[in-house]
Amino acid sequence: MCVPGCMETVTERLSRRSFFKGAGALALAGGGAAAAPVAPARAATQFSQVIDLTHTFSPEFPTFFGIPGIEQETMYTFDEAGFNMKRWSLVEHAATHMDAPIHFSKEAQSAEEVPVDNLVVPLAVIDIREKADGNPDAQVTPDDIKSWEAANGPIPERACVAMNSGWADHVGNPGKFTGKDDDGVFHFPGIHVEAAQYLLEETTAIGLAVDTLSLDHGPSQSFDTHYAWLPTNRWGLENLANLSALPPVGATLVAGTPKVAGATGGPSRLIALV
């Protein structure tokens, strides 16, 4: 059964889907080439305020893997050598960091292959604090995005879509931040795979960001959002700070992601220009 107009919609959807699949394959084949499926539209080019979206990375920062995300070793001290210098050992996916496309892909862009034009993009901030407050397993759904669009207009071209669940406030309380229960299952908010699919099909978004440990919500065992999003040469950002300081639309993200050869992601300095 199909009401008038339905077939056009179905055709359009299928056409968009094929288009995006084609674009993804093309970008993969191109290695370091730009992955975004549309001609580059610029991020907002004016700003008057600088906001840091980065948490401080220390060995105490809660991690997904339960081991310290970073260890630091003193190499030289001012008193002994006249200068201070350290060595770090870190896991790529800890603290405020990037998931490069290759993180959940057999072959896709590594961190240094993401074109710099894809790192300066409009930010769309979707606020699910209210529902997450009552349910740590809450997820951003297609309806949340549609509500955001009804209030703020279409998701901007080549945007990073960020979930503000309020979880950044819990970073000093690892039990709450990870939500780990007696069975070792995490409980924190994330982005539903259907929301990721909606963004792939209906928008030109190139980044996802969350203020929690993972793009997928805590209980996920299948990481559907990671697998849907990253292999298309789109990137993710996790453990963001200060999203509540941003407007829903109008900020530009400058993502200071690592330009480390072959990296699957890594600690990043995320700065918003508003």
Added chain:
Amino acid sequence: MCVPGCMETVTERLSRRSFFKGAGALALAGGGAAAAPVAPARAATQFSQVIDLTHTFSPEFPTFFGIPGIEQETMYTFDEAGFNMKRWSLVEHAATHMDAPIHFSKEAQSAEEVPVDNLVVPLAVIDIREKADGNPDAQVTPDDIKSWEAANGPIPERACVAMNSGWADHVGNPGKFTGKDDDGVFHFPGIHVEAAQYLLEETTAIGLAVDTLSLDHGPSQSFDTHYAWLPTNRWGLENLANLSALPPVGATLVAGTPKVAGATGGPSRLIALV
């Protein structure tokens, strides 16, 4: 002996010097407080172009210390675990990186204490490629800055002043990039301490940047520029790429420096908005 006007000049210089010493001490006492001695003026707030000033960081990147700047270890692979993830071990002062104030100070801001407002600043690019081409030990002098100002106007408020020596082109040739001679002495361009002092006394610059291994030129054994600049809670950036793609004035630097607790600097993603 003092010609007419000389004493006034001396008095003015001393007075400025005291002012800056005071400002430096104040900023140190304030810990993470803003160090710049003037009210924050904004960087250029419009842009239409994004330029990456960052080299790719790999174990092959030439280092000051002669050891690999980074080692990477595979923790998980897509084929075995369904995702890719690595661990890095790195020295803070390798590849395109920040010298935090604490790097050459007994006590000053560590990397994560530098206020985010100090990381989005106007870039003044001083081109010494011609003289460096004939002399790898060339330095940016006060006269170079004065010539730049004669052509481009005063150094912008709270600027990062960057040396473009052309050395970024040599990064694939470690012998040329480091200029290490048979006695182990480096030969590459840098910023003369008198130029740093000129900037401290006559401008509100808060950052220095070079396209070589060190703020001080290669043969330096005393690191005068590091010791003059960093303890005032100003920062440095080393091993920049692509400075030749920038205008002398008009670009805004977004310095994606590491927000790692207690860091003396670290690998950074440097992005210019033009």
